[in-house]
Amino acid sequence: MAECHPVGFQWVMEAKARGAKLIHVDPRFTRTSALADVHVSLRAGSDIVFLGAIIRYVLEHEQYFRDYVVAYTNGPVLLRDDFRDTEDLDGVFSGFDPEGRSYDTSSWQYEGADDGGDDASAAKDAAQAESHGSGGAPVGEGEPRRDDTMQHPRCVFQVLKRHFSRYTPEMVEEACGVPQDAFLRVCEMIASNSGRDRTTAFAYAVGWTQHTVGVQYIRTAAILQTLLGNIGRPGGGILALRGHASIQGSTDIPTLFNILPGYIAMPHAHKHEDLDSFIEAEAATKGYWGNMRAYMVSLLKAYYGDAARPDNDFCFDYLPRLTGNHSTYETVREQMKGACSGYFLMGENPAVGSANAKMQRLGMAKLDWLVVRDFSLIESATWWKDGPEIESGELRTDDIATEVFFLPAAAHTEKNGTFTNTQRLLQWHHAAVEPQGDARSELWFMYHLGLRIREKLAASTDAMDRPVLDLTWDYPTKGRLAEPDAEAVLAEINGWGADHAPLSASTELRDDGSTTCGCWIYCGAYAGGTNQTARRKPGSDQSWVAPEWGWAWPANRRILYNRASADPDGRPWSDRKAYVWWDAGEKKWTGHDVPDFEADKPPDHVPAPDAKGPDAIGGRDPFVMQVDGKAWLFAPAGLTDGPLPTHYEPQESPFANALYGQLRNPARQLTDASGGHNLYHPSDGEPASDVFPYVATTYRLTEHHTAGGMSRWQPYLSELQPEMFCEVSPELAAERGLEHAGWATIVTARGAIEARVLVTDRVASLTVAGRRVHQVGLPYHWGPNGYSTGDAANELAHLSLDPNVHIQEVKAFTCDVQPGRRPRGRARLALVDEYRRRAGITEATGREP
Amino acid sequence: MPLDPDPATSVGYTDHPDRVGFFTDTTLCIGCKACEVACKEWNHVPDDGLKLTGMSYDNTVSLSADSWRHVAFVEQHKPVAQEDGGPGELRWLMASDVCKHCTHAACLDVCPTGSLFRTEFGTVVVQEDICNGCGYCIPACPYGVIDQRKDDGRAWKCTMCYDRLGVGLEPACAKACPTDSIQFGLLDDLRARAHDRVDALHAAGVPEARLYGHDPTDGVGGAGAFFLLLDEPEVYGMPPDPVVTTRDLPEMWKRVGTAAVALVGAAIAAFVGTS
Amino acid sequence: MTPPGGGGRGGKRRSGGEEPVVPKAEFTSYYGLPILNGPVWRSPDIPGYLFLGGLAGASSVLAAGAQFTGRRELATRTKVVATAAIALGAVGLVNDLGRPSRFFNMLRVFKPTSPMSVGSWLLAAYGPVTVLASATAVVERFPRVDIAATASAALFGPAIATYTAALISDTAVPAWHDAYREMPFVFAGSSATAAGGIGLVCAPGGQSAPALRLALIGAAMEAVAIRRMQRRMGLTAEPYQQGIAGRNMGAARSLTIAGAAAAVLGHRHRGVRALGGVALAAASAFTRFGVFEAGKQSAKDPRYTVVPQRGRLASLEASGPRPTS
Numbered sequence A: 001m002a003e004c005h006p007v008g009f010q011w012v013m014e015a016k017a018r019g020a021k022l023i024h025v026d027p028r029f030t031r032t033s034a035l036a037d038v039h040v041s042l043r044a045g046s047d048i049v050f051l052g053a054i055i056r057y058v059l060e061h062e063q064y065f066r067d068y069v070v071a072y073t074n075g076p077v078l079l080r081d082d083f084r085d086t087e088d089l090d091g092v093f094s095g096f097d098p099e100g101r102s103y104d105t106s107s108w109q110y111e112g113a114d115d116g117g118d119d120a121s122a123a124k125d126a127a128q129a130e131s132h133g134s135g136g137a138p139v140g141e142g143e144p145r146r147d148d149t150m151q152h153p154r155c156v157f158q159v160l161k162r163h164f165s166r167y168t169p170e171m172v173e174e175a176c177g178v179p180q181d182a183f184l185r186v187c188e189m190i191a192s193n194s195g196r197d198r199t200t201a202f203a204y205a206v207g208w209t210q211h212t213v214g215v216q217y218i219r220t221a222a223i224l225q226t227l228l229g230n231i232g233r234p235g236g237g238i239l240a241l242r243g244h245a246s247i248q249g250s251t252d253i254p255t256l257f258n259i260l261p262g263y264i265a266m267p268h269a270h271k272h273e274d275l276d277s278f279i280e281a282e283a284a285t286k287g288y289w290g291n292m293r294a295y296m297v298s299l300l301k302a303y304y305g306d307a308a309r310p311d312n313d314f315c316f317d318y319l320p321r322l323t324g325n326h327s328t329y330e331t332v333r334e335q336m337k338g339a340c341s342g343y344f345l346m347g348e349n350p351a352v353g354s355a356n357a358k359m360q361r362l363g364m365a366k367l368d369w370l371v372v373r374d375f376s377l378i379e380s381a382t383w384w385k386d387g388p389e390i391e392s393g394e395l396r397t398d399d400i401a402t403e404v405f406f407l408p409a410a411a412h413t414e415k416n417g418t419f420t421n422t423q424r425l426l427q428w429h430h431a432a433v434e435p436q437g438d439a440r441s442e443l444w445f446m447y448h449l450g451l452r453i454r455e456k457l458a459a460s461t462d463a464m465d466r467p468v469l470d471l472t473w474d475y476p477t478k479g480r481l482a483e484p485d486a487e488a489v490l491a492e493i494n495g496w497g498a499d500h501a502p503l504s505a506s507t508e509l510r511d512d513g514s515t516t517c518g519c520w521i522y523c524g525a526y527a528g529g530t531n532q533t534a535r536r537k538p539g540s541d542q543s544w545v546a547p548e549w550g551w552a553w554p555a556n557r558r559i560l561y562n563r564a565s566a567d568p569d570g571r572p573w574s575d576r577k578a579y580v581w582w583d584a585g586e587k588k589w590t591g592h593d594v595p596d597f598e599a600d601k602p603p604d605h606v607p608a609p610d611a612k613g614p615d616a617i618g619g620r621d622p623f624v625m626q627v628d629g630k631a632w633l634f635a636p637a638g639l640t641d642g643p644l645p646t647h648y649e650p651q652e653s654p655f656a657n658a659l660y661g662q663l664r665n666p667a668r669q670l671t672d673a674s675g676g677h678n679l680y681h682p683s684d685g686e687p688a689s690d691v692f693p694y695v696a697t698t699y700r701l702t703e704h705h706t707a708g709g710m711s712r713w714q715p716y717l718s719e720l721q722p723e724m725f726c727e728v729s730p731e732l733a734a735e736r737g738l739e740h741a742g743w744a745t746i747v748t749a750r751g752a753i754e755a756r757v758l759v760t761d762r763v764a765s766l767t768v769a770g771r772r773v774h775q776v777g778l779p780y781h782w783g784p785n786g787y788s789t790g791d792a793a794n795e796l797a798h799l800s801l802d803p804n805v806h807i808q809e810v811k812a813f814t815c816d817v818q819p820g821r822r823p824r825g826r827a828r829l830a831l832v833d834e835y836r837r838r839a840g841i842t843e844a845t846g847r848e849p
Numbered sequence B: 001m002p003l004d005p006d007p008a009t010s011v012g013y014t015d016h017p018d019r020v021g022f023f024t025d026t027t028l029c030i031g032c033k034a035c036e037v038a039c040k041e042w043n044h045v046p047d048d049g050l051k052l053t054g055m056s057y058d059n060t061v062s063l064s065a066d067s068w069r070h071v072a073f074v075e076q077h078k079p080v081a082q083e084d085g086g087p088g089e090l091r092w093l094m095a096s097d098v099c100k101h102c103t104h105a106a107c108l109d110v111c112p113t114g115s116l117f118r119t120e121f122g123t124v125v126v127q128e129d130i131c132n133g134c135g136y137c138i139p140a141c142p143y144g145v146i147d148q149r150k151d152d153g154r155a156w157k158c159t160m161c162y163d164r165l166g167v168g169l170e171p172a173c174a175k176a177c178p179t180d181s182i183q184f185g186l187l188d189d190l191r192a193r194a195h196d197r198v199d200a201l202h203a204a205g206v207p208e209a210r211l212y213g214h215d216p217t218d219g220v221g222g223a224g225a226f227f228l229l230l231d232e233p234e235v236y237g238m239p240p241d242p243v244v245t246t247r248d249l250p251e252m253w254k255r256v257g258t259a260a261v262a263l264v265g266a267a268i269a270a271f272v273g274t275s
Numbered sequence C: 001m002t003p004p005g006g007g008g009r010g011g012k013r014r015s016g017g018e019e020p021v022v023p024k025a026e027f028t029s030y031y032g033l034p035i036l037n038g039p040v041w042r043s044p045d046i047p048g049y050l051f052l053g054g055l056a057g058a059s060s061v062l063a064a065g066a067q068f069t070g071r072r073e074l075a076t077r078t079k080v081v082a083t084a085a086i087a088l089g090a091v092g093l094v095n096d097l098g099r100p101s102r103f104f105n106m107l108r109v110f111k112p113t114s115p116m117s118v119g120s121w122l123l124a125a126y127g128p129v130t131v132l133a134s135a136t137a138v139v140e141r142f143p144r145v146d147i148a149a150t151a152s153a154a155l156f157g158p159a160i161a162t163y164t165a166a167l168i169s170d171t172a173v174p175a176w177h178d179a180y181r182e183m184p185f186v187f188a189g190s191s192a193t194a195a196g197g198i199g200l201v202c203a204p205g206g207q208s209a210p211a212l213r214l215a216l217i218g219a220a221m222e223a224v225a226i227r228r229m230q231r232r233m234g235l236t237a238e239p240y241q242q243g244i245a246g247r248n249m250g251a252a253r254s255l256t257i258a259g260a261a262a263a264v265l266g267h268r269h270r271g272v273r274a275l276g277g278v279a280l281a282a283a284s285a286f287t288r289f290g291v292f293e294a295g296k297q298s299a300k301d302p303r304y305t306v307v308p309q310r311g312r313l314a315s316l317e318a319s320g321p322r323p324t325s
């Protein structure tokens, strides 16, 4: 966190100053470790074992927050008797279909709730998980059976106990390479700092997510935090430290293919014929997702204004339909196949930043046109004349038909708008200067592009053009450049009622077309017609929750599910941790933050059996986005690769799975061999796995930013980390004859790169399964362009993705390292070929379930 | 030498602002180098060249004409006597170094042109329009701070953002430091704060915490920029017991005088009794 | 290449190969890098100036002596030597500054705390009178002016010859600062040796005796001062015996002995005498270059900064520590 969120890290330092203990779990000893009380170095890709073992510790030692678990989680709920756990099936759950590499989730359901769940294979290729990400995965109707003593062998709690029973301290040592005493120290620190009076927070970022089991990493932490009662309470939670300044905002108002603003699923072709069938299929009947129709209709009104009427389904037909997985990596495959012919790159440098960067370039080389909007001539804009494939002769500039447009972009300092940070906090930033020269903002570009397209289509009578022509496309513009007014966009996102007065909360949204709202979770950001996100009242002038700094979705709530900070009867679990509570006198919820609960719903409220939507949530059910208002220790729906986290080895690993016969995540999403450009290494137990004996992991440096477009062109940053390097332990250096500050060549079946060598004790060699394993640390910031140049780590990475969110596994793959610089030109390819031969790699390698 | 005279007063400022300085608490440093970058941005200092040194994450190497802040990185195994630190634990020390703005500043004393001067804030600043590149201040500095810019021959160093102080702003590096490892303020306050911090660390079981440059009785009369370190100063590239060279200058002049007389004596002796 | 984890014990010595006479003290450093920024002054400009200034200053004294003991030729010639030397030296100084115009900044202020400032003013005073003294002597007119100029040149001369000792000692450079007690005498002696030596070369028959004596006395003074200096300094004397510095100092020693011997034994023969004179002057030059290089070497190696300061602190500990933290 000190490395990648240095400004945010100041608050960790504040916490430390107040006595908080800081634990850092990372294969490398980083700048964060340097400031931590405890640093645990583990093998990249083994965290589920580590976290799972903490869960076991908490269960075995009765350290979980029982009252919280019984009341607020699905721990007491009984599962169907046909459910089979990984315990029973040696590493897979019931319902697995090896051919489709996917699960039928019906056997994961609660007993008593009739068949719910969703067809996971569909969920998988559309990655509906993201929409479930904000809660609302459907489960069956009817009251599931519970056992509040949590003794019943089929209750979630007991299943959980059994599931994690093999995640022992011995296993942590065996699989993670972490000594047991170090592990137990962490367990004690966390357990002793949780409960009524204390809470523990987890912060993570892509060290946890960039795995073929990335989502399950987070699930493991979520289960642990739920058991410890650390969710919905001050000082608790699982904090996703986000990436680009507004990457949270770009999922709320998504740049993702499969969701609409506010995590509403994108409709599927054939599956969702009309609005009703869509709502029917996607909306939950209980909880706040029960109001999905209101959110959707208001969104359509924002898109299509008066054209959206009840009689035409509010133009639901206008929305594009999904025909499958259109994630970025799938799109690259389509490009290579010639099925995708145009591409906008607005704030992205995939020729360096995306896993298997070569495929990205080969894909772009098949395009008809490519538009790159950026500050400088990044690799993604110049690969056609000076990319690695030009050097190797694989591509000839003359043969590339792609027409490349480079359009200078305005920087955040040159435009108004909001950043949404990891805390869901919208903060307004004001333009400090006007963009130079031809540089324009995204808002300008999109708006004026839209105007021109509509101009061209104006005369059209083709029904196909209606969705574009009927769009409300009328933002006021300002100044010399005719820059659209960003605040007008915020107002539209916030939405208004029939009287055109700004709405103040999503609870005001209606499904009859009388309200418009561009993103239901942002409703209230422009309440009262004032820009709530621009508020900057100093912390010293307001309460410690600081509600008047910016605006947090939903409803300016700073902690989600905060009803859980009070006990079932509405009393704070402890004075020290009091946050929101039920005021019996006033008959309403009150406290330091905006209660995440219907203000006047008493703790003893029992919903009517036929109640729908929010009304169906009981007075003791804090997790109001969930259909049952409970935190899920066991996820009967919403995940494509299992209801409980299970340790699988990464796609490429020098080790067999120490816990199960099942080696890799059976539901992982594999990209095809792509004409020999996406080959996998054999793992332990498979022939010639020793050709790639080392674990490579990629990461960031404070001094640079991601694919380098914002740092490698800056002399002041480049001089601080002037060259691509790899970090290796003295042991590995000795084994391979690597010289400190000398050169090394790192090879995989995808490519070979060179890097300067830093020999350092900060990258530990570990003893795993009785063997020494060496890890190779690779920053991924470099590429051939800019002021500071170097090879891109992503030339080495393969495409095998998490099945829920399609994230690449760049945190743990295997490689070999040799001293010296890499060969040039064709010889570079020859080296890779030779390695492939030696490892006996075919297109089938590593692809069995 | 008088004990910690206010340097501004001692050069004749009347009703000047209180002396300001830096307390750099290296136990709070996360090595983000924001201080280095902020300094260069604000003061238009050129980049120092692109060279990977292999010195951990330090590619700036040292303070120089083109680096007025320098963050040192030291990877070491140390028996750290923390409640949860076993012996031989890996430590990664990070420390942001800067001009010390000495109470008794050798660079200033030896500057023949008056280019280096003492500001009303008690800091030491080079005037680039007066510096003639004689280079004398450079070997005079006991900390190896001020340095010559090769292309123009003149000497450059931290000004403690004299221009910002003038308008009531804190120095750029301190402003940019996310963890308050660099603390700017009135020197007296900082010294008090630093002592408390060391006591707190000792109480928390960090016996190796120590102050450096805070002491008005040291060889430079106390530094205007002082530090809290976790190891010996030389480990971070700082002298353990710097002394302002001009402390011995009176004695030097005496001996020069005697030697000059001796030379005359030698000459006389060379003539007496010769025909 | 520096291995990871700076602050390695024992440090890594970058400079000269020879074994130091003083046993290596254990010390830590930051990747073996120097703590100090060493002198940026260039050679031969600055060591050259140290030598020429000395030669000039002492020659002016010799000249005065000669003039007032009625040795006109010797006087005139040594004055010319002084003028030439100081002129050449000044060229070296200005050249080191880069731009000539920059020299005038030196005269913006007078700072007794800055030997360079003092020196600049000395030079400003000494230069003209020396030129005047030689000019009048050469044209053999304005006798009063001649006397006045010669006298004042002889007055400033010794200062010009010795202030440079303060100039270099008044730095943090270990081999220079630690030497400040004896350095003025080393320079005074070395100046006498140089002036005497050149005096021997240009002295007309029968007038060389004073030059010889001056050279011998100077050589003796220099030798004694250097021995005392190195004895007292301890570790920081090491650089004087190593690398280029060591070789220069060695050359100076041998040339002094050889030159002195030649000058004394071959006193009767003009040629031998002159040869001895040249050797003695060269010895003086080598001393200055040696001292200059020793300073640079001592600044480059953190050991010479750290170890003595550690020692100082240790003894300070012993005699009750000063308040820390």
Ligand SMILES: Nc1nc2c(c(=O)[nH]1)N[C@H]1C(S)=C(S)[C@@H](COP(=O)(O)OP(=O)(O)OC[C@H]3O[C@@H](n4cnc5c(=O)[nH]c(N)nc54)[C@H](O)[C@@H]3O)O[C@H]1N2
Residues within 6 Å of the ligand: A001, A003, A004, A005, A025, A026, A027, A028, A030, A043, A044, A045, A046, A047, A204, A205, A206, A207, A208, A241, A242, A243, A244, A697, A698, A699, A700, A701, A702, A703, A704, A705, A706, A707, A811, A812
């Ligand atoms: N200075 C700077 N800041 C940034 C960025 C930048 O490029 N530069 N990028 C921004 C973006 S886009 C993002 S997404 C965030 C990312 O922020 P982070 O996730 O912190 O960034 P990374 O360095 O990629 O990964 C973090 C750590 O994960 C460790 N790691 C690798 N594999 C594993 C594993 O299997 N388990 C565990 N526990 N740890 C592992 C790596 O050693 C690394 O230290 O940072 C944001 N902030």
Ligand SMILES: Nc1nc2c(c(=O)[nH]1)N[C@H]1C(S)=C(S)[C@@H](COP(=O)(O)OP(=O)(O)OC[C@H]3O[C@@H](n4cnc5c(=O)[nH]c(N)nc54)[C@H](O)[C@@H]3O)O[C@H]1N2
Residues within 6 Å of the ligand: A206, A210, A243, A244, A346, A347, A348, A349, A350, A353, A354, A355, A373, A374, A375, A376, A378, A409, A410, A411, A412, A442, A698, A699, A700, A705, A706, A707, A708, A709, A710, A780, A793, A794, A797, A810
């Ligand atoms: N091996 C490996 N690969 C990784 C990762 C890893 O950890 N390891 N991390 C992954 C992660 S988390 C991320 S987020 C990606 C990042 O990868 P990319 O997003 O491809 O890389 P960036 O350099 O962040 O690209 C952002 C570009 O946007 C430009 N830009 C900045 N502001 C603006 C703007 O306002 N408008 C426009 N038009 N352009 C702008 C910048 O100049 C920069 O070139 O990398 C991913 N790839």
Ligand code: SF4
Residues within 6 Å of the ligand: A004, A005, A006, A007, A008, A245
């Ligand atoms: S770069 Fe921006 S987002 Fe990242 S830490 Fe600095 S201020 Fe925060």
Ligand code: SF4
Residues within 6 Å of the ligand: B099, B100, B101, B102, B105, B106, B107, B108, B124, B140, B141, B142, B143, B144, B145, B146, B157
């Ligand atoms: S540290 Fe050096 S440069 Fe800074 S004031 Fe002291 S002597 Fe001058």
Ligand code: SF4
Residues within 6 Å of the ligand: B110, B111, B112, B113, B114, B115, B116, B126, B130, B131, B132, B133, B134, B135, B136, B137, B138, B154, B155
């Ligand atoms: S270099 Fe400039 S600042 Fe330094 S002493 Fe000479 S004139 Fe003064």
Ligand code: SF4
Residues within 6 Å of the ligand: B038, B039, B040, B042, B043, B068, B069, B098, B157, B158, B159, B160, B161, B162, B171, B172, B173, B174
């Ligand atoms: S005070 Fe100003 S000049 Fe000095 S280091 Fe900090 S930013 Fe640079």
Ligand code: SF4
Residues within 6 Å of the ligand: B028, B029, B030, B031, B032, B033, B034, B035, B036, B071, B094, B095, B096, B176, B177, B178, B179, B180, B181, B182
């Ligand atoms: S800005 Fe602060 S934390 Fe960052 S390197 Fe400088 S001193 Fe350390």
Ligand SMILES: [Mo]
Residues within 6 Å of the ligand: A242, A243, A244, A247
């Ligand atoms: Mo990211």
